[in-house]
Amino acid sequence: MKITIISPFSFGYINALVEELQSYPSVEVSFIQLDKFKLEYSGVPQRVKNFFSKTLLCRNIKQKYLEDQIKKEILSCPPSNYILVIRPDKLKGETLLFLKEHTKQLISYYFDAIVNIPKMKERLPYFDKVYSYEKEDVEKYDLGFITNFIPVDHYIKNKENNIVFNISSYDERFPVIEAVARQLNEQNHPYNILIRQRKGLKSKYVKMLRDYLPLSETKKMIEQAGILLDIQKCDQKGLSFRVFEALGAGKKLITTNSAVVDYDFFNPDNICVINKKKPVISKEFLNKPYVDIPESIVAKYRRRAWIKEVFGIEKRN
Structure with missing residues (x-):
């Protein structure tokens, strides 16, 4: 084919x-x-x-x-x-x-x-x-x-680290991302939040990047984190790749996308839905352990499942 x-x-x-x-x-x-x-x-x-x-x-x-x-x-x-x-x-x-x-x-x-x-x-x-x-x-x-798909089949699991991680391009989401970073900073909770932009913008709470990071570098940062941050764009209800990276890597997720509660992998111990206008993240959620999701559910969102649905082909082991 x-x-x-x-x-x-x-x-x-x-x-x-x-x-x-x-x-x-x-x-x-x-x-x-x-x-x-x-x-x-x-x-x-x-x-x-x-x-x-x-x-x-x-x-x-x-x-x-x-x-x-x-x-x-x-x-x-x-x-x-x-x-x-x-x-x-x-x-x-x-x-x-x-x-x-x-x-x-x-x-x-x-x-x-x-x-x-x-x-x-x-x-x-x-x-x-x-x-x-x-x-x-x-x-x-x-x-x-x-849906989007889990882009990597195998992540190194690191359940000891509780860093909140996000990498995004600079756009209308920035004020929300910075507000979350400020809150984490005030709570003395570790985080690694990166914004790619070319405008010379500075922030006390997030790190600015000039260039895109390859997926391999992003993968390493995801593996080093314990929680991923996902801020949806305006008029977006579909789940971003960040959601599926969290699912595939076994990481907790903070997201503004309330549609995530309708999916079979949703667990309130793993996923915290916040309000864009007033993003509040409880210390309880930040510190609670991740609850493993059965592979029978995770497998539905891997690349193989996406390929089977779109192209009608299966990979034989």
């Missing part, structure tokens, strides 16, 4: 899915990462030309270069049984039609709410199947429901 995945940079989570597929003897997988196709301007004239092209003709030289490179990659390989597109709003309809002509099944996975990226609604008709982790979008647009 031939599978092609087309995706922008996703903090290594899609790379983790590709790595798992590569371990399937019956699968040949190609990964087209959109971020590697960046047109470098040859000089000021080309930059000016693209400015007027975008402004007057609605034609973007960089976008055309990106989509031409995708087509070139597709034509260089045998047709795929499946092409999975993450963030199809980044591609034109013409390119999606091209992809559809070169696969038996063109599918997509939306790991953001359509209300946050309206263009994703326009892209729905191009696909044979669209999956989403947002239950409201699933109901409204007749999509297939699937």
